[in-house]
Amino acid sequence: MHPLLPSLAAACLYAGAATYQGLRLTQRSTPDKRLLALLGVLALCFHGGSLFLQLHDVHGLTLDFFNAASLIAYAVIALTLLACLRIPVENLLLLFPLGGLTVLAAEFLPSGTIRPIDEHPGILAHILLSILAYGMLTIAVFQSILLLLQDYQLKHKHPSGLIKNFPPLQTMESLLFGFLWAGWLLLSLSLLSGALFLDDLLAQHLAHKTILSSFAWVVFAVLLWGRHRLGWRGHKAIRWTLAGFCLLMLAYFGSKLVREFILHI
Structure with a gap:
């Protein structure tokens, strides 16, 4: 078919x-x-x-x-x-x-x-964990954008039809950090499975992906630590979320774009 x-x-x-x-x-x-x-x-x-x-x-x-x-x-x-x-x-x-x-x-x-x-089981497990991590952190990014929009419209007292259907601001923020925790844990498992099942994480075709993914992991870890210990929220949390996501997308899609369409390897 x-x-x-x-x-x-x-x-x-x-x-x-x-x-x-x-x-x-x-x-x-x-x-x-x-x-x-x-x-x-x-x-x-x-x-x-x-x-x-x-x-x-x-x-x-x-x-x-x-x-x-x-x-x-x-x-x-x-x-x-x-x-x-x-x-x-x-x-x-x-x-x-x-x-x-x-x-x-x-x-x-x-x-x-x-x-x-x-299609080795270990490699398939790594791919699955990576996709779930990217998926969960993508949801967190969209949640952060909606949170930013909600905060802006509430401050300027011009709530749209979309904003009126949102849960309270505090609930939206709690949901954001719930997605971030889940995504960070999945990303941790993805990096661990890569270290276990891939032959060489720092080989030429994997080095950029590994390094940028590790930097993204650190950014999300700092954000979650800042939330837990320093009470980070609002615009600071959103900026850190977007920074970590950009690193993660560069790690995966940036490296794939260069390899497949520029270097052809």
Whole structure:
């Protein structure tokens, strides 16, 4: 089966969910949580089918730049939908367009030069932990942006329809640090599994990724320490979150972009 049909179906469902949510927020009313979840789950089913067809190759996993972006977007949306079962993070489902864009990019944009990945269980565990870490920290970044927007609009007394559907500011901040703790722990496990199962973390094709990921780990560790010991919050916490995320994205997507499209290795 060709991945075109599931990719298009997933993109349409993501677009439908995003349009519905956007219209409801524009009308200053709360979107139906069950309908959003249903559209999201259906989109994830087709997205997952598309990824399965795109990633598997006779020689191993073909995790090129756009496939990796699509896979991380899939993890982000899946984690957000799971979180919605217990905590009020429905507004993070504004991430639906990210899923639509990445699934279309993986289908239609040309891939760079990529070596298939050996499907050794240890390496697959490292990849899974890395994707979950990136996904959780991506959610934390979007949560920090929404927190910044909420804080700005409350200070200027111009709350929009989106802001009126947010939980209280303190709850939003607690959710942010919950995502940061989960993402940092997953990133720790990802780096540990890489040290255990990859032959040489400082080899030429892995050095930049390893060093930048380690710097990101330190940034998030300092942020969480500052929150625990010094009570960091607000704009300081958001700046540290964005700094750590930028390092992490440079580590993964920056290195993949250079290797696949510039160096062709």
